[in-house]
Amino acid sequence: MSGGDPLDLLIVGGGINGAGVARDAAGRGLAVLLCERSDLASGTSSASSKLIHGGLRYLEYFEFRLVREALAEREVLLCIAPHIIWPLRFVLPHDRSQRPAWMLRVGLFLYDHLTGRRRLAGSRGVRLAGRPEGAGLAAHLRRGFEYSDCWVDDSRLVSLNALDAAERGATILTRTRFMDARREGGLWSATLRDETSGATRTVRARALVNAAGPWIARVMQDGFGRSDYSHLSLVKGSHIVVPRVHEGDHAYILQHPDKRVVFIIPFLERFSLIGTTDVPFFGDPAEAACTPGEQAYLCEAVNRYLATPLQPRDVVWSFAGVRPLYAEDGADASAISREYVLELDGRPGEPPLLSLIGGKITAYRQVAERALDKLRPWFPAMGGSWSGGAPLPGGDLPGGDFAGWLEALRARHPWLPAGLAQRLARAYGSRAERILAGAGSMEDLGKPFGGGLYEREVRYLVETEWARSADDVLWRRSKLGLFLTPKEAERLAGWMAMQGLAAHTPAPAGARERSGTGS
Numbered sequence: 001m002s003g004g005d006p007l008d009l010l011i012v013g014g015g016i017n018g019a020g021v022a023r024d025a026a027g028r029g030l031a032v033l034l035c036e037r038s039d040l041a042s043g044t045s046s047a048s049s050k051l052i053h054g055g056l057r058y059l060e061y062f063e064f065r066l067v068r069e070a071l072a073e074r075e076v077l078l079c080i081a082p083h084i085i086w087p088l089r090f091v092l093p094h095d096r097s098q099r100p101a102w103m104l105r106v107g108l109f110l111y112d113h114l115t116g117r118r119r120l121a122g123s124r125g126v127r128l129a130g131r132p133e134g135a136g137l138a139a140h141l142r143r144g145f146e147y148s149d150c151w152v153d154d155s156r157l158v159s160l161n162a163l164d165a166a167e168r169g170a171t172i173l174t175r176t177r178f179m180d181a182r183r184e185g186g187l188w189s190a191t192l193r194d195e196t197s198g199a200t201r202t203v204r205a206r207a208l209v210n211a212a213g214p215w216i217a218r219v220m221q222d223g224f225g226r227s228d229y230s231h232l233s234l235v236k237g238s239h240i241v242v243p244r245v246h247e248g249d250h251a252y253i254l255q256h257p258d259k260r261v262v263f264i265i266p267f268l269e270r271f272s273l274i275g276t277t278d279v280p281f282f283g284d285p286a287e288a289a290c291t292p293g294e295q296a297y298l299c300e301a302v303n304r305y306l307a308t309p310l311q312p313r314d315v316v317w318s319f320a321g322v323r324p325l326y327a328e329d330g331a332d333a334s335a336i337s338r339e340y341v342l343e344l345d346g347r348p349g350e351p352p353l354l355s356l357i358g359g360k361i362t363a364y365r366q367v368a369e370r371a372l373d374k375l376r377p378w379f380p381a382m383g384g385s386w387s388g389g390a391p392l393p394g395g396d397l398p399g400g401d402f403a404g405w406l407e408a409l410r411a412r413h414p415w416l417p418a419g420l421a422q423r424l425a426r427a428y429g430s431r432a433e434r435i436l437a438g439a440g441s442m443e444d445l446g447k448p449f450g451g452g453l454y455e456r457e458v459r460y461l462v463e464t465e466w467a468r469s470a471d472d473v474l475w476r477r478s479k480l481g482l483f484l485t486p487k488e489a490e491r492l493a494g495w496m497a498m499q500g501l502a503a504h505t506p507a508p509a510g511a512r513e514r515s516g517t518g519s
Contacts, residue, residue, distance in 0.1 A: 006187050007031045008379060010205035012178040012219055014038075015045035016154070017356045018211035019161035020368040020387075026168035027390070028372065028383035033203060034170060035192050037177040039472050040162055040465075043285060044213050045361065046155035046476050047321025049239065049263055049276050052077050052085055052362045053149035054114070056253070057261050059107050066339055068114040070362045074150050075118055077365065081160065081392045082400040083429030084153040087120055088265070089250045091133050093144040093305055098255040108147055123147035136246030138307050146250070151265070154361055155476040156427060159465050160392040161364075167393070174466045180223045181208060188351045207346075207375055210355040214285035214322040220355070232357065233325045234282070238290035239275030240298050241267060241317040241482070242310055254305050262301040268479055271316065274298050281322050290318035317482055325358045340367050344374050352378055394429025405430070415441050420452050427478060435460050449492045451483030458492070462501045469493065469502055 009025050011018045014036025022034045036042070054071035055063075078085050094101055108123035128134030129142045162172050173192070179200070181190035187204045194200075212219045217229040245264060246252070252264040260278065267273035277294045295312045303309040326341040340359030346352025354374055359367050369385050376382065397405040406425045410416065413436055416424075424432040435456050439445055446455025453473070461467035461477045470493035474481035481489065496502040 004204075005031070006204040006206060007033050008206050009033070009209060009375075010181075010188060010190055010203060010207070011035070011209045011211055012223075013211035013213055013215070014040040014158070014162065014172070014174060015043055015211065015213045016041070016158050016161070016361050016364040017213070017359065017367055018209070019158045019165065020364040021209055021211060021356075021371050022165035022170045022172070023161045023168070024365070024368040024372055024385075024387045025382075026165045026170040027386050028379075030379060030382055032165065032170035033173065033205070034162070034165070035173045035176040035178055037175065037195060039174055039468065039476060040172075041155040041158035041476050043215075044321035044323055045158050047237070047239070047288075047319045048154045048361050049237070050152055050154050050265070050273065051088075051149055051263075052152045054111060054362075055360065056107060056111055056147070059110055060259075063339070064110075064114065067111070069366060070360065071111070071117075072115040073362055073366060074120065075116075076388045077152070077362070078119055078150055079400060080388065080390065081152075081157065081395045081429075082397055082402050083394050083426055084156050084160070084392075085150050086402065087148055088151045089121070089146055089148055090253045090263075091126065091128075091144055091146050091250050092253050092255075093128060093134075093137060093141040095141070095255055095304075098257070104145055108145055111147060117148075120148040120150075132248050133250065135248050136307055137252075137305055141305060152361065153427070157361070157364075157392075159477060160394065163393050163465060164390075172466060175468065178212075178219060178223055183350055186349070186351065188353075206351055207378055208351065208353050209371065210353065214281075214324045216324050216355055216357060224353070231326055234280070234285065235323045235325055236279050236281035236288050236320050237276035237323065238279075238294040238298070238318065238320040239273055240290060240295055240315045241271050241273055242314045243272070243316065244270055245272045245302075245306060245308070245310070252305070254302060256301045256304075260301075262298060264302060268482060271482070274302055285322040288320040288322050290320045294320075323358070342367075342371055342374055346378075348377075394431040396430055402426075409433075413439070417442075417452075423452060424457075434464075447495065449495070450485065450488035451480045453478070453480050453484070453492070458496070458501070462496075470496060 008030035009032045011022050011034040014034060018034055022032050026032045052074050054067045058067050112122045124146055126133045126144050126146045128137060128144050166172050175195040177193045177195055179191040179193055181188045187206060188208045190203050192201050192203060210216055210219050214234055217232050220226040220229060249266060251266060254262045256262055263275060265273040277297060281288060295315055295318060299310045299312055340363060341357040343355040344352055352375060354371055356367060356371060365387055409425055410421050424435060448454055458473055461473055465477055467473050467477055470489055474484060474489060
């Protein structure tokens, strides 16, 4: 963006929706700038259940279109990001006190057939007693069902969309706050502030997208003087991480008497991820945290099924994210639709403002496509949809075969420990070679920080993926914060500062509680 030329699109918010719109718009030839007041994925987009899924429980609310579109999108995302997204089998134990077996069979039949499946296996009944599918479950649970969805590294999905946007010409500004904007001379004139230096700048844009997630209403109030967002409901979802509670690669989906479901998902080899809650939230989303009451609720929910009960003291990490949902006043938090809503403010002849409300991480690419469809009257010459057929950075694995590509990576770098090779391949896909280029030994990877993190990877994340603090590296570009001790994390932060790699402002507090276990 040189000189005084106006942008086509100014996007506020560096979560999954903002990054997805930036990628799609840049690929259609628009001049794009995305600003994020802290780090990419520093809010809800790094605090999800980390699933690409249709949403089995939404069938109970007759949201068939939402589920059908999400099921179709699973296949698309699995193709464009096979390194950070992969199939995951879910086991649903049958609890006779909950939904009857016939209802579960009907729901799973619909889940299998609402849209075509090309790569994911269908559902089936399973015996649990004495079989791998029942590992870790209480003895009275003897039968259940099994079906497919997908796992995703949520915060890396955001980073890779932003990276692809940048490589297609977009400007990505992290730690840059949107202050305000006004319509002026047929354009938006917006003020941005660098949160590191305090310096402000003015940019002009033909259209503005508010993708600030749970801060949407605050952006509208502070930036445009609008307070008419009573239809916006903030809902907090909390998760806990505990030492691994069952063997095997499958996850569990467990029914609870309050009609919610709770997942137990294998996490980072050594842990289980358990969630989520759905509770109304009031306050600053940056301060959202998993409360002791929510930890107790999640433990109670899974203890109805586990052979060895969990206690809140078993929790090694917890986090919470806040979703902005479109809802009527008084609606139950767990029943509020996850449908996304696109609100367009702009008459012919004036620059538009488009706000993105709600949605699921699974639908982010569809949200971006439909957002640009809404804006097409202002950009009639922009290109058509394309993002579903182009791999995300690192996702260009031959035939989408991750296992085959990992085997080839290990053959090219036989000195690399198996666990580190697996992690780098999962995080970076084919771009792991950019980190390993020219290295012939572990010493060539530079300073070790603990937990399998080395200097080369840190420098790559700073130079390529906008990492500016130890938190950015340990909790969003990776989850290695679970494997470093507090002293090791402090040493990383100190080293980044000494090398001039760290931002001069403190890392954002974020929406999580941390407890590194060390290694």
